[in-house]
Amino acid sequence: MRKAVLVLAVGVSACAPGQSDRGNPARGEQRFGEIGCNGCHTVAGVGGMVGPDLTRVASVPLREQGRWSSPRAYLEESIRAPQAYLVPGYPGDMPSAAQLGLSDPDIGDLVAYLLTLR
Numbered sequence: 455m456r457k458a459v460l461v462l463a464v465g466v467s468a469c470a471p472g473q474s475d476r477g478n479p480a481r482g483e484q485r486f487g488e489i490g491c492n493g494c495h496t497v498a499g500v501g502g503m504v505g506p507d508l509t510r511v512a513s514v515p516l517r518e519q520g521r522w523s524s525p526r527a528y529l530e531e532s533i534r535a536p537q538a539y540l541v542p543g544y545p546g547d548m549p550s551a552a553q554l555g556l557s558d559p560d561i562g563d564l565v566a567y568l569l570t571l572r
């Protein structure tokens with residue numbers, strides 16, 4: 455009985471509407487820790503301080519309106535090509551997706567996770 459409840463909870467978080475086709479935010483959160491993104495970035499008070507706090511990063515593109523087609527596009531660029539746009543006041547030392555060896559599914563899942571941070 456307890457097992458059935460657990461499976462249901464995992465199923466719900468992995469299949470939130472509109473997200474299953476564009477990346478899995480739960481897996482993205484897991485990969486964020488495994489890859490070590492949190493060594494440089496804080497989310498909700500936990501993590502490093504080398505890069506910007508990402509607690510509300512999905513809201514950031516709003517202050518850069520017009521530069522990217524969507525928050526998704528901005529976040530994907532931030533991971534694939536961090537040097538393309540540097541957040542003011544920060545060094546350009548974030549490793550690119552290629553340097554980190556990230557796959558396309560990894561990037562999709564990370565973006566899906568970051569889009570939940572508002």
Ligand code: HEC
Binds near residue numbers: 532533
């Ligand atoms: C070695 C430290 C370091 C690591 C590791 C790192 N970052 Fe960064 N990150 C930075 C720095 C510094 C910036 C600010 C400069 C820039 O815009 O590239 C940044 C910027 C960002 C931004 C833009 C933030 C904003 O406020 O607009 C996002 C999103 C981001 N990183 C996501 C990630 C993800 C996801 C990972 C793991 C795949 C990661 N970072 C790994 C240092 C790091």
